[in-house]
Amino acid sequence: FIKKVYNPNRFTRPSVVICVPSGVTEVEKRAVSEVAYKCGAGRVFLIDEPIAAAIGVGLLIFEPMGNLVIDIGGGTSEVAIISLGGIVVSELSQVAGDYINEIISKYVKQAHNLYIGELTAEEIKLGLSINKADRENGDYEIRGRDKVTGLPKIIKISKDELREAISEPLRIIANTVRMALEKTPPELISDIVDKGAIMTGGGSLLIGLPELLQEEIGIPVFVSPKPVYCVIKGIGKVLEDFNFYQRVLTRTSKRI
Template sequence: MSTAGGPAAREGWRTRARRALLGSDLAVDLGTASTLVHRSGRGVVLDEPSLVAVDAATGRLVAAGREAEEMHGRTPARVLTLRPLADGVVTDADLTEQMLRQFVGRAGASPLLRPRMVVCVPTTVTAVERGALEDAALRAGARRVFVLEEVMAAAIGAGLPVHDARASLVADVGGGTTDVAVISLGGVVNARSLRVGGEDMHDAVAAGVRAEHELLLGERSSQHITHTVGAAYPLAQEQRMRVRGRDVRTGLPRTVELSSGQVRRMLEPVVLQLVDLVTAVLDVCPPELAGDVLEDGLTLTGGAAQLQGLPERLRGELGVPVRLADQPRLAVVRGAGACADDVAALEKVLVATPAR
Protein backbone atom coordinates (compact mmCIF):
# COMPACT_ATOMS: atom_id res chain seq x y z
CA MET A 1 0.00 0.00 0.00
CA SER A 2 1.53 3.36 -1.06
CA THR A 3 1.90 6.33 1.25
CA ALA A 4 -0.90 8.90 0.77
CA GLY A 5 0.09 11.72 -1.51
CA GLY A 6 3.11 9.99 -3.05
CA PRO A 7 6.68 11.27 -3.38
CA ALA A 8 5.68 14.83 -4.36
CA ALA A 9 3.54 15.25 -1.24
CA ARG A 10 6.30 13.84 0.96
CA GLU A 11 8.85 16.23 -0.56
CA GLY A 12 6.47 19.16 0.00
CA TRP A 13 6.09 18.13 3.63
CA ARG A 14 9.86 17.90 4.03
CA THR A 15 10.29 21.41 2.57
CA ARG A 16 7.71 22.87 4.93
CA ALA A 17 9.27 21.05 7.88
CA ARG A 18 12.74 22.30 6.93
CA ARG A 19 11.47 25.89 6.78
CA ALA A 20 9.75 25.52 10.14
CA LEU A 21 12.95 24.13 11.65
CA LEU A 22 15.04 27.03 10.38
CA GLY A 23 12.46 29.61 11.46
CA SER A 24 10.98 32.53 9.54
CA ASP A 25 13.32 35.06 7.96
CA LEU A 26 12.81 38.71 8.86
CA ALA A 27 13.15 42.02 7.05
CA VAL A 28 13.68 45.13 9.17
CA ASP A 29 13.20 48.77 8.26
CA LEU A 30 15.02 50.29 11.23
CA GLY A 31 14.28 53.98 10.91
CA THR A 32 14.84 57.12 12.94
CA ALA A 33 11.15 57.54 13.72
CA SER A 34 9.80 53.99 13.55
CA THR A 35 10.78 50.37 13.02
CA LEU A 36 8.81 47.96 10.84
CA VAL A 37 9.38 44.21 10.68
CA HIS A 38 8.27 41.81 7.93
CA ARG A 39 8.15 38.09 8.68
CA SER A 40 8.33 35.58 5.82
CA GLY A 41 4.93 34.14 5.03
CA ARG A 42 3.10 36.63 7.26
CA GLY A 43 3.89 40.11 5.93
CA VAL A 44 4.39 43.16 8.15
CA VAL A 45 3.98 41.96 11.74
CA LEU A 46 5.39 44.91 13.70
CA ASP A 47 5.21 48.70 13.37
CA GLU A 48 6.49 50.57 16.43
CA PRO A 49 8.30 53.84 17.25
CA SER A 50 12.10 53.61 17.36
CA LEU A 51 12.07 54.76 20.96
CA VAL A 52 13.30 53.29 24.23
CA ALA A 53 12.88 54.16 27.90
CA VAL A 54 15.92 53.44 30.09
CA ASP A 55 16.79 53.67 33.75
CA ALA A 56 19.24 56.59 34.00
CA ALA A 57 21.15 55.01 36.89
CA THR A 58 21.63 51.48 35.57
CA GLY A 59 21.13 51.84 31.80
CA ARG A 60 18.57 49.03 32.00
CA LEU A 61 15.90 49.00 29.29
CA VAL A 62 12.52 49.80 30.83
CA ALA A 63 10.37 49.83 27.69
CA ALA A 64 10.67 49.92 23.90
CA GLY A 65 8.48 50.99 21.02
CA ARG A 66 4.89 51.99 21.70
CA GLU A 67 5.27 51.44 25.45
CA ALA A 68 8.18 53.90 25.51
CA GLU A 69 6.24 56.39 23.38
CA GLU A 70 3.39 56.40 25.91
CA MET A 71 5.94 57.26 28.59
CA HIS A 72 7.60 60.02 26.53
CA GLY A 73 7.44 63.37 28.34
CA ARG A 74 5.78 61.81 31.39
CA THR A 75 8.65 59.93 33.01
CA PRO A 76 10.32 60.74 36.36
CA ALA A 77 13.88 62.05 36.28
CA ARG A 78 15.35 58.57 36.74
CA VAL A 79 13.79 57.30 33.49
CA LEU A 80 14.89 58.70 30.13
CA THR A 81 13.19 58.25 26.75
CA LEU A 82 15.74 58.11 23.93
CA ARG A 83 16.02 57.41 20.22
CA PRO A 84 18.96 55.03 19.62
CA LEU A 85 19.11 56.03 15.93
CA ALA A 86 19.52 59.44 14.30
CA ASP A 87 19.51 60.32 10.61
CA GLY A 88 18.85 56.68 9.79
CA VAL A 89 22.00 55.33 11.46
CA VAL A 90 22.88 53.79 14.83
CA THR A 91 24.01 56.30 17.46
CA ASP A 92 23.85 53.99 20.49
CA ALA A 93 24.78 50.40 19.66
CA ASP A 94 23.73 48.87 22.99
CA LEU A 95 20.31 50.50 23.04
CA THR A 96 19.74 49.65 19.39
CA GLU A 97 20.53 46.00 20.10
CA GLN A 98 18.20 45.91 23.11
CA MET A 99 15.38 47.60 21.21
CA LEU A 100 15.81 45.35 18.17
CA ARG A 101 15.91 42.25 20.36
CA GLN A 102 12.56 43.30 21.83
CA PHE A 103 11.08 43.86 18.38
CA VAL A 104 12.41 40.56 16.99
CA GLY A 105 10.76 38.76 19.90
CA ARG A 106 7.46 40.55 19.33
CA ALA A 107 7.63 39.60 15.65
CA GLY A 108 7.46 35.96 16.73
CA ALA A 109 11.04 34.91 15.98
CA SER A 110 12.31 32.02 18.12
CA PRO A 111 15.35 32.77 20.32
CA LEU A 112 16.63 29.26 19.51
CA LEU A 113 15.92 29.08 15.76
CA ARG A 114 17.73 32.25 14.73
CA PRO A 115 16.35 33.85 11.53
CA ARG A 116 18.19 35.33 8.60
CA MET A 117 17.58 39.08 8.56
CA VAL A 118 17.45 41.69 5.79
CA VAL A 119 18.18 45.18 7.17
CA CYS A 120 17.95 48.45 5.25
CA VAL A 121 20.51 51.28 5.25
CA PRO A 122 20.65 54.79 3.72
CA THR A 123 22.48 55.04 0.40
CA THR A 124 25.45 57.05 1.70
CA VAL A 125 25.94 55.13 4.96
CA THR A 126 29.59 54.70 5.93
CA ALA A 127 31.25 51.32 6.45
CA VAL A 128 31.42 51.99 10.20
CA GLU A 129 27.71 52.91 10.37
CA ARG A 130 26.73 49.86 8.34
CA GLY A 131 28.89 47.64 10.54
CA ALA A 132 27.18 49.00 13.68
CA LEU A 133 23.78 48.08 12.27
CA GLU A 134 24.93 44.60 11.20
CA ASP A 135 26.43 43.94 14.65
CA ALA A 136 23.22 45.09 16.35
CA ALA A 137 21.16 42.71 14.18
CA LEU A 138 23.48 39.77 14.86
CA ARG A 139 23.50 40.39 18.61
CA ALA A 140 19.71 40.77 18.56
CA GLY A 141 19.35 37.20 17.31
CA ALA A 142 20.01 37.01 13.55
CA ARG A 143 22.10 34.08 12.34
CA ARG A 144 22.99 35.94 9.14
CA VAL A 145 22.43 39.53 8.02
CA PHE A 146 21.81 40.83 4.50
CA VAL A 147 22.12 44.58 3.88
CA LEU A 148 19.84 46.32 1.38
CA GLU A 149 19.92 49.98 0.39
CA GLU A 150 16.70 51.68 1.47
CA VAL A 151 16.15 53.26 -1.92
CA MET A 152 16.36 49.86 -3.64
CA ALA A 153 13.99 48.36 -1.08
CA ALA A 154 11.61 51.27 -1.64
CA ALA A 155 11.66 50.75 -5.40
CA ILE A 156 10.93 47.03 -5.03
CA GLY A 157 8.19 47.72 -2.51
CA ALA A 158 6.61 50.33 -4.80
CA GLY A 159 6.43 47.76 -7.60
CA LEU A 160 8.96 49.42 -9.89
CA PRO A 161 10.69 47.24 -12.53
CA VAL A 162 14.13 47.39 -10.90
CA HIS A 163 15.57 44.53 -12.98
CA ASP A 164 14.57 46.03 -16.34
CA ALA A 165 16.88 48.05 -18.57
CA ARG A 166 14.33 50.88 -18.33
CA ALA A 167 15.26 53.43 -15.66
CA SER A 168 13.22 54.07 -12.52
CA LEU A 169 13.56 57.23 -10.42
CA VAL A 170 12.58 56.90 -6.76
CA ALA A 171 12.77 59.20 -3.74
CA ASP A 172 12.36 57.71 -0.27
CA VAL A 173 11.55 60.45 2.26
CA GLY A 174 11.94 58.93 5.72
CA GLY A 175 12.02 60.28 9.24
CA GLY A 176 15.73 61.08 9.32
CA THR A 177 17.01 60.72 5.75
CA THR A 178 15.91 61.18 2.16
CA ASP A 179 17.40 58.91 -0.52
CA VAL A 180 16.98 59.56 -4.25
CA ALA A 181 18.25 57.19 -6.95
CA VAL A 182 18.02 56.19 -10.57
CA ILE A 183 17.76 52.38 -10.77
CA SER A 184 18.27 50.15 -13.79
CA LEU A 185 19.15 46.47 -14.36
CA GLY A 186 18.94 45.65 -10.65
CA GLY A 187 21.45 48.27 -9.55
CA VAL A 188 21.70 51.91 -8.50
CA VAL A 189 23.00 53.98 -11.43
CA ASN A 190 23.43 57.14 -9.40
CA ALA A 191 22.09 58.27 -6.06
CA ARG A 192 22.17 61.04 -3.49
CA SER A 193 21.26 60.96 0.19
CA LEU A 194 20.49 63.81 2.54
CA ARG A 195 20.08 63.55 6.29
CA VAL A 196 16.83 65.48 6.19
CA GLY A 197 13.35 64.05 6.57
CA GLY A 198 10.13 64.09 8.55
CA GLU A 199 11.82 64.86 11.87
CA ASP A 200 13.26 68.04 10.34
CA MET A 201 9.76 69.02 9.18
CA HIS A 202 8.48 68.68 12.75
CA ASP A 203 11.44 70.67 14.10
CA ALA A 204 10.83 73.41 11.52
CA VAL A 205 7.19 73.72 12.58
CA ALA A 206 8.13 73.89 16.28
CA ALA A 207 10.76 76.57 15.55
CA GLY A 208 8.33 78.52 13.36
CA VAL A 209 5.56 78.55 15.97
CA ARG A 210 8.02 79.69 18.61
CA ALA A 211 9.37 82.48 16.40
CA GLU A 212 5.97 83.75 15.18
CA HIS A 213 3.79 83.14 18.24
CA GLU A 214 6.26 82.82 21.14
CA LEU A 215 4.75 79.45 21.91
CA LEU A 216 6.61 76.27 22.87
CA LEU A 217 5.27 73.02 21.39
CA GLY A 218 5.85 69.43 22.43
CA GLU A 219 7.10 66.84 19.95
CA ARG A 220 3.66 65.30 19.46
CA SER A 221 2.06 68.69 18.81
CA SER A 222 4.54 69.62 16.08
CA GLN A 223 4.04 66.21 14.47
CA HIS A 224 0.26 66.63 14.56
CA ILE A 225 0.47 70.08 12.95
CA THR A 226 2.73 68.81 10.16
CA HIS A 227 0.47 65.86 9.40
CA THR A 228 -2.79 67.85 9.62
CA VAL A 229 -2.20 71.22 7.95
CA GLY A 230 1.41 70.98 6.72
CA ALA A 231 1.86 71.40 2.97
CA ALA A 232 4.57 71.82 0.35
CA TYR A 233 2.29 73.50 -2.22
CA PRO A 234 -0.67 75.92 -1.92
CA LEU A 235 -3.81 73.93 -1.17
CA ALA A 236 -7.05 74.41 -3.09
CA GLN A 237 -8.74 75.23 0.21
CA GLU A 238 -6.97 76.79 3.17
CA GLN A 239 -6.93 74.58 6.26
CA ARG A 240 -6.81 75.78 9.86
CA MET A 241 -6.29 74.23 13.27
CA ARG A 242 -6.05 75.37 16.88
CA VAL A 243 -2.87 74.49 18.75
CA ARG A 244 -2.09 74.63 22.45
CA GLY A 245 1.40 75.23 23.81
CA ARG A 246 3.29 77.00 26.57
CA ASP A 247 3.83 80.74 26.37
CA VAL A 248 7.56 81.54 26.23
CA ARG A 249 7.27 84.62 28.46
CA THR A 250 4.63 83.66 31.03
CA GLY A 251 5.08 79.88 31.07
CA LEU A 252 1.28 79.50 30.98
CA PRO A 253 -0.75 77.43 28.48
CA ARG A 254 -2.01 79.37 25.47
CA THR A 255 -3.86 78.49 22.27
CA VAL A 256 -3.23 79.90 18.78
CA GLU A 257 -4.73 79.21 15.37
CA LEU A 258 -2.49 78.15 12.49
CA SER A 259 -3.29 78.06 8.77
CA SER A 260 -1.88 75.71 6.17
CA GLY A 261 -0.27 78.73 4.49
CA GLN A 262 1.61 79.66 7.66
CA VAL A 263 2.83 76.11 8.18
CA ARG A 264 3.82 75.83 4.52
CA ARG A 265 6.14 78.83 4.95
CA MET A 266 7.68 77.20 8.04
CA LEU A 267 8.32 74.00 6.06
CA GLU A 268 9.72 75.76 2.97
CA PRO A 269 13.45 75.46 3.90
CA VAL A 270 13.09 71.69 4.33
CA VAL A 271 11.05 71.28 1.13
CA LEU A 272 13.66 73.26 -0.83
CA GLN A 273 16.36 70.82 0.30
CA LEU A 274 14.27 67.91 -1.01
CA VAL A 275 13.75 69.65 -4.36
CA ASP A 276 17.48 70.37 -4.66
CA LEU A 277 18.33 66.75 -3.85
CA VAL A 278 16.11 65.31 -6.60
CA THR A 279 17.40 67.94 -9.03
CA ALA A 280 21.01 66.94 -8.25
CA VAL A 281 20.24 63.32 -9.16
CA LEU A 282 18.50 64.31 -12.39
CA ASP A 283 21.41 66.56 -13.36
CA VAL A 284 23.80 63.58 -13.52
CA CYS A 285 21.34 61.07 -14.97
CA PRO A 286 22.93 59.35 -18.02
CA PRO A 287 21.39 60.57 -21.32
CA GLU A 288 20.40 56.99 -22.22
CA LEU A 289 18.16 56.86 -19.14
CA ALA A 290 16.95 60.46 -19.04
CA GLY A 291 14.21 59.72 -21.58
CA ASP A 292 12.79 56.98 -19.35
CA VAL A 293 12.72 59.35 -16.38
CA LEU A 294 11.03 62.10 -18.39
CA GLU A 295 8.34 59.65 -19.46
CA ASP A 296 7.83 57.60 -16.29
CA GLY A 297 8.71 60.30 -13.78
CA LEU A 298 9.42 60.09 -10.06
CA THR A 299 7.93 57.71 -7.49
CA LEU A 300 7.73 58.95 -3.88
CA THR A 301 7.92 56.57 -0.92
CA GLY A 302 8.42 56.96 2.82
CA GLY A 303 6.21 58.33 5.57
CA ALA A 304 7.26 61.96 5.12
CA ALA A 305 6.44 61.78 1.39
CA GLN A 306 2.79 62.01 2.47
CA LEU A 307 3.20 65.73 3.20
CA GLN A 308 0.29 67.43 1.44
CA GLY A 309 1.17 68.94 -1.92
CA LEU A 310 4.65 67.39 -2.15
CA PRO A 311 3.94 65.54 -5.46
CA GLU A 312 2.50 68.74 -6.96
CA ARG A 313 5.47 70.81 -5.79
CA LEU A 314 8.02 68.39 -7.23
CA ARG A 315 6.06 68.06 -10.46
CA GLY A 316 6.13 71.83 -10.92
CA GLU A 317 9.81 72.18 -10.03
CA LEU A 318 11.14 69.21 -12.02
CA GLY A 319 8.84 69.07 -15.03
CA VAL A 320 8.38 65.28 -14.78
CA PRO A 321 5.40 63.17 -13.66
CA VAL A 322 5.37 62.49 -9.90
CA ARG A 323 3.31 59.82 -8.16
CA LEU A 324 2.95 58.75 -4.56
CA ALA A 325 3.42 55.00 -4.09
CA ASP A 326 0.59 52.95 -2.65
CA GLN A 327 1.02 52.99 1.16
CA PRO A 328 4.36 54.82 0.82
CA ARG A 329 5.33 54.34 4.47
CA LEU A 330 5.39 50.55 3.95
CA ALA A 331 7.35 50.54 0.68
CA VAL A 332 10.80 49.96 2.23
CA VAL A 333 9.75 47.10 4.53
CA ARG A 334 7.71 45.49 1.75
CA GLY A 335 10.69 45.60 -0.61
CA ALA A 336 12.99 44.19 2.04
CA GLY A 337 10.34 41.58 2.81
CA ALA A 338 10.27 40.48 -0.82
CA CYS A 339 14.02 39.87 -0.54
CA ALA A 340 13.61 37.95 2.73
CA ASP A 341 10.90 35.82 1.12
CA ASP A 342 13.10 34.92 -1.84
CA VAL A 343 16.77 35.58 -1.09
CA ALA A 344 17.98 33.53 -4.08
CA ALA A 345 15.90 35.44 -6.64
CA LEU A 346 16.93 38.89 -5.36
CA GLU A 347 20.43 38.00 -4.16
CA LYS A 348 22.20 40.44 -6.46
CA VAL A 349 20.63 43.48 -4.77
CA LEU A 350 21.72 42.26 -1.32
CA VAL A 351 25.05 42.46 0.50
CA ALA A 352 25.61 39.54 2.89
CA THR A 353 27.67 39.60 6.04
CA PRO A 354 29.76 36.48 6.76
CA ALA A 355 27.82 33.75 8.56
CA ARG A 356 28.62 33.55 12.29
Protein backbone atom coordinates in the same frame (compact mmCIF):
# COMPACT_ATOMS: atom_id res chain seq x y z
CA PHE B 1 12.06 41.56 18.24
CA ILE B 2 14.39 38.73 17.17
CA LYS B 3 13.96 37.10 20.57
CA LYS B 4 10.18 37.17 20.12
CA VAL B 5 10.21 35.34 16.79
CA TYR B 6 13.25 33.13 17.35
CA ASN B 7 13.25 30.03 19.53
CA PRO B 8 16.73 29.81 21.14
CA ASN B 9 16.31 26.04 21.51
CA ARG B 10 16.34 25.58 17.73
CA PHE B 11 19.56 24.53 16.02
CA THR B 12 19.32 27.15 13.27
CA ARG B 13 19.44 30.89 13.75
CA PRO B 14 17.21 33.23 11.71
CA SER B 15 18.35 35.15 8.65
CA VAL B 16 17.78 38.89 8.97
CA VAL B 17 17.40 41.52 6.23
CA ILE B 18 18.09 45.10 7.37
CA CYS B 19 17.34 48.21 5.36
CA VAL B 20 19.99 50.96 5.41
CA PRO B 21 20.29 54.37 3.69
CA SER B 22 22.26 54.15 0.47
CA GLY B 23 24.79 56.74 1.66
CA VAL B 24 25.94 55.03 4.86
CA THR B 25 29.61 54.19 5.35
CA GLU B 26 31.11 50.72 5.67
CA VAL B 27 31.70 51.39 9.37
CA GLU B 28 28.01 52.17 9.87
CA LYS B 29 27.00 49.05 7.95
CA ARG B 30 29.29 46.98 10.15
CA ALA B 31 27.79 48.48 13.30
CA VAL B 32 24.24 47.68 12.17
CA SER B 33 25.07 44.08 11.27
CA GLU B 34 26.95 43.49 14.54
CA VAL B 35 23.87 44.51 16.52
CA ALA B 36 21.80 41.93 14.63
CA TYR B 37 24.39 39.20 15.21
CA LYS B 38 24.49 39.98 18.93
CA CYS B 39 20.70 39.68 19.04
CA GLY B 40 20.85 36.13 17.71
CA ALA B 41 20.82 36.42 13.91
CA GLY B 42 22.50 33.63 11.99
CA ARG B 43 22.92 35.53 8.72
CA VAL B 44 22.57 39.27 8.22
CA PHE B 45 21.87 40.87 4.84
CA LEU B 46 21.71 44.59 4.09
CA ILE B 47 19.58 46.24 1.43
CA ASP B 48 19.62 49.87 0.31
CA GLU B 49 16.47 51.70 1.33
CA PRO B 50 15.63 53.04 -2.18
CA ILE B 51 15.94 49.51 -3.58
CA ALA B 52 13.57 48.16 -0.93
CA ALA B 53 11.12 51.00 -1.62
CA ALA B 54 11.24 50.34 -5.37
CA ILE B 55 10.54 46.64 -4.83
CA GLY B 56 7.67 47.52 -2.51
CA VAL B 57 6.14 49.78 -5.15
CA GLY B 58 6.51 47.07 -7.78
CA LEU B 59 9.04 48.73 -10.09
CA LEU B 60 10.93 46.51 -12.53
CA ILE B 61 14.33 47.21 -11.00
CA PHE B 62 16.19 44.48 -12.94
CA GLU B 63 15.18 45.80 -16.36
CA PRO B 64 17.63 47.93 -18.43
CA MET B 65 15.68 51.13 -17.80
CA GLY B 66 15.89 54.05 -15.40
CA ASN B 67 13.65 54.36 -12.34
CA LEU B 68 13.62 57.50 -10.19
CA VAL B 69 12.70 56.85 -6.55
CA ILE B 70 12.29 59.70 -4.05
CA ASP B 71 12.07 58.30 -0.53
CA ILE B 72 11.34 60.85 2.21
CA GLY B 73 11.52 59.25 5.63
CA GLY B 74 11.90 60.60 9.13
CA GLY B 75 15.67 61.10 9.32
CA THR B 76 16.75 61.25 5.68
CA SER B 77 15.50 61.98 2.19
CA GLU B 78 17.00 59.72 -0.47
CA VAL B 79 16.89 60.14 -4.22
CA ALA B 80 18.05 57.21 -6.33
CA ILE B 81 18.23 56.31 -9.99
CA ILE B 82 17.82 52.53 -10.19
CA SER B 83 18.58 50.31 -13.17
CA LEU B 84 19.61 46.66 -13.69
CA GLY B 85 19.09 45.89 -10.01
CA GLY B 86 21.48 48.55 -8.72
CA ILE B 87 21.69 52.21 -7.80
CA VAL B 88 23.29 54.21 -10.60
CA VAL B 89 23.07 57.63 -8.91
CA SER B 90 22.00 58.55 -5.39
CA GLU B 91 21.74 61.69 -3.30
CA LEU B 92 21.14 61.78 0.44
CA SER B 93 19.82 64.71 2.48
CA GLN B 94 19.27 65.08 6.22
CA VAL B 95 16.26 67.30 5.48
CA ALA B 96 13.29 64.99 6.03
CA GLY B 97 10.30 64.49 8.32
CA ASP B 98 12.10 65.10 11.63
CA TYR B 99 13.74 68.26 10.31
CA ILE B 100 10.36 69.58 9.15
CA ASN B 101 9.04 69.00 12.68
CA GLU B 102 11.88 71.16 14.02
CA ILE B 103 11.09 73.90 11.50
CA ILE B 104 7.45 73.90 12.59
CA SER B 105 8.41 74.14 16.28
CA LYS B 106 10.83 77.01 15.63
CA TYR B 107 8.32 78.89 13.50
CA VAL B 108 5.53 78.66 16.09
CA LYS B 109 7.94 79.84 18.80
CA GLN B 110 9.31 82.77 16.81
CA ALA B 111 6.11 83.93 15.11
CA HIS B 112 3.60 83.25 17.89
CA ASN B 113 5.67 83.08 21.11
CA LEU B 114 4.48 79.54 21.78
CA TYR B 115 6.54 76.53 22.82
CA ILE B 116 5.28 73.21 21.44
CA GLY B 117 6.61 69.67 21.81
CA GLU B 118 7.80 67.18 19.21
CA LEU B 119 4.51 65.28 19.22
CA THR B 120 2.54 68.47 18.61
CA ALA B 121 4.81 69.40 15.71
CA GLU B 122 4.33 65.91 14.27
CA GLU B 123 0.55 66.25 14.56
CA ILE B 124 0.68 69.59 12.76
CA LYS B 125 2.75 68.06 9.95
CA LEU B 126 0.33 65.15 9.63
CA GLY B 127 -2.51 67.67 9.45
CA LEU B 128 -0.89 69.03 6.30
CA SER B 129 -0.74 65.64 4.58
CA ILE B 130 -2.66 64.82 1.42
CA ASN B 131 -4.42 61.85 3.03
CA LYS B 132 -6.48 64.18 5.21
CA ALA B 133 -10.07 64.75 4.16
CA ASP B 134 -9.93 68.44 5.13
CA ARG B 135 -7.57 69.81 2.49
CA GLU B 136 -9.01 73.31 2.20
CA ASN B 137 -7.44 76.18 4.03
CA GLY B 138 -8.61 76.78 7.58
CA ASP B 139 -7.41 77.54 11.07
CA TYR B 140 -5.29 74.96 12.85
CA GLU B 141 -5.65 74.95 16.65
CA ILE B 142 -2.32 74.58 18.46
CA ARG B 143 -1.80 74.07 22.20
CA GLY B 144 1.45 74.88 23.95
CA ARG B 145 3.19 77.01 26.59
CA ASP B 146 3.31 80.77 26.25
CA LYS B 147 6.88 82.01 25.79
CA VAL B 148 6.25 85.17 27.85
CA THR B 149 3.96 84.09 30.69
CA GLY B 150 4.92 80.41 30.86
CA LEU B 151 1.24 79.48 31.05
CA PRO B 152 -0.74 77.11 28.79
CA LYS B 153 -2.05 78.81 25.68
CA ILE B 154 -4.12 77.96 22.60
CA ILE B 155 -3.61 79.74 19.29
CA LYS B 156 -4.96 79.35 15.78
CA ILE B 157 -2.78 79.34 12.66
CA SER B 158 -3.98 79.03 9.09
CA LYS B 159 -2.84 76.02 7.09
CA ASP B 160 -1.55 78.36 4.39
CA GLU B 161 0.73 79.99 6.97
CA LEU B 162 2.06 76.59 8.06
CA ARG B 163 2.67 75.52 4.46
CA GLU B 164 4.66 78.70 3.90
CA ALA B 165 6.67 77.99 7.06
CA ILE B 166 7.86 74.62 5.73
CA SER B 167 8.47 75.80 2.16
CA GLU B 168 12.25 76.08 2.67
CA PRO B 169 12.89 72.41 3.60
CA LEU B 170 10.62 71.32 0.75
CA ARG B 171 12.76 73.30 -1.68
CA ILE B 172 15.91 71.72 -0.24
CA ILE B 173 14.40 68.30 -0.98
CA ALA B 174 13.57 69.48 -4.50
CA ASN B 175 17.18 70.60 -4.96
CA THR B 176 18.39 67.15 -3.84
CA VAL B 177 16.29 65.59 -6.61
CA ARG B 178 17.71 68.07 -9.11
CA MET B 179 21.29 67.19 -8.09
CA ALA B 180 20.62 63.48 -8.68
CA LEU B 181 19.15 64.12 -12.12
CA GLU B 182 22.14 66.25 -13.12
CA LYS B 183 24.40 63.22 -12.54
CA THR B 184 22.14 60.74 -14.34
CA PRO B 185 23.34 59.24 -17.67
CA PRO B 186 21.34 60.55 -20.67
CA GLU B 187 20.11 57.09 -21.69
CA LEU B 188 18.37 56.70 -18.32
CA ILE B 189 16.98 60.24 -18.31
CA SER B 190 14.79 59.41 -21.31
CA ASP B 191 13.18 56.54 -19.38
CA ILE B 192 12.55 58.77 -16.37
CA VAL B 193 10.97 61.48 -18.52
CA ASP B 194 8.58 58.89 -19.98
CA LYS B 195 7.66 57.18 -16.69
CA GLY B 196 8.09 60.00 -14.18
CA ALA B 197 9.30 59.77 -10.59
CA ILE B 198 7.74 57.76 -7.78
CA MET B 199 7.63 59.08 -4.21
CA THR B 200 7.70 56.88 -1.11
CA GLY B 201 7.94 57.48 2.63
CA GLY B 202 5.68 59.44 4.95
CA GLY B 203 7.12 62.79 3.86
CA SER B 204 5.72 62.31 0.36
CA LEU B 205 2.23 62.90 1.79
CA LEU B 206 2.88 66.58 2.49
CA ILE B 207 0.48 68.74 0.52
CA GLY B 208 2.22 70.58 -2.30
CA LEU B 209 5.46 68.58 -2.29
CA PRO B 210 4.71 66.39 -5.36
CA GLU B 211 3.56 69.47 -7.28
CA LEU B 212 6.65 71.43 -6.21
CA LEU B 213 8.97 68.63 -7.34
CA GLN B 214 7.16 68.33 -10.65
CA GLU B 215 7.54 72.06 -11.20
CA GLU B 216 11.23 72.03 -10.25
CA ILE B 217 12.38 69.01 -12.30
CA GLY B 218 9.91 69.19 -15.18
CA ILE B 219 8.76 65.55 -15.14
CA PRO B 220 5.65 63.86 -13.71
CA VAL B 221 5.85 62.96 -10.01
CA PHE B 222 3.57 60.32 -8.50
CA VAL B 223 2.98 59.35 -4.87
CA SER B 224 2.91 55.58 -4.41
CA PRO B 225 -0.10 53.91 -2.77
CA LYS B 226 0.45 53.72 1.00
CA PRO B 227 3.93 55.29 0.75
CA VAL B 228 4.66 54.82 4.46
CA TYR B 229 4.79 51.04 4.00
CA CYS B 230 6.73 50.78 0.72
CA VAL B 231 10.09 49.94 2.31
CA ILE B 232 8.79 47.30 4.70
CA LYS B 233 6.62 45.85 1.93
CA GLY B 234 9.72 45.61 -0.26
CA ILE B 235 11.65 43.76 2.44
CA GLY B 236 8.70 41.39 2.78
CA LYS B 237 8.85 40.61 -0.94
CA VAL B 238 12.59 39.97 -0.67
CA LEU B 239 12.03 37.45 2.12
CA GLU B 240 9.22 35.75 0.20
CA ASP B 241 11.36 35.30 -2.93
CA PHE B 242 14.81 35.32 -1.38
CA ASN B 243 16.64 33.55 -4.21
CA PHE B 244 15.33 35.96 -6.84
CA TYR B 245 16.21 39.11 -4.90
CA GLN B 246 19.46 37.86 -3.39
CA ARG B 247 21.49 39.85 -5.93
CA VAL B 248 20.33 43.16 -4.42
CA LEU B 249 21.43 42.09 -0.93
CA THR B 250 24.81 42.49 0.72
CA ARG B 251 25.72 39.65 3.02
CA THR B 252 27.74 40.63 6.06
CA SER B 253 30.13 38.53 8.11
CA LYS B 254 30.19 38.18 11.86
CA ARG B 255 33.23 39.67 13.55
CA ILE B 256 35.07 37.04 15.57
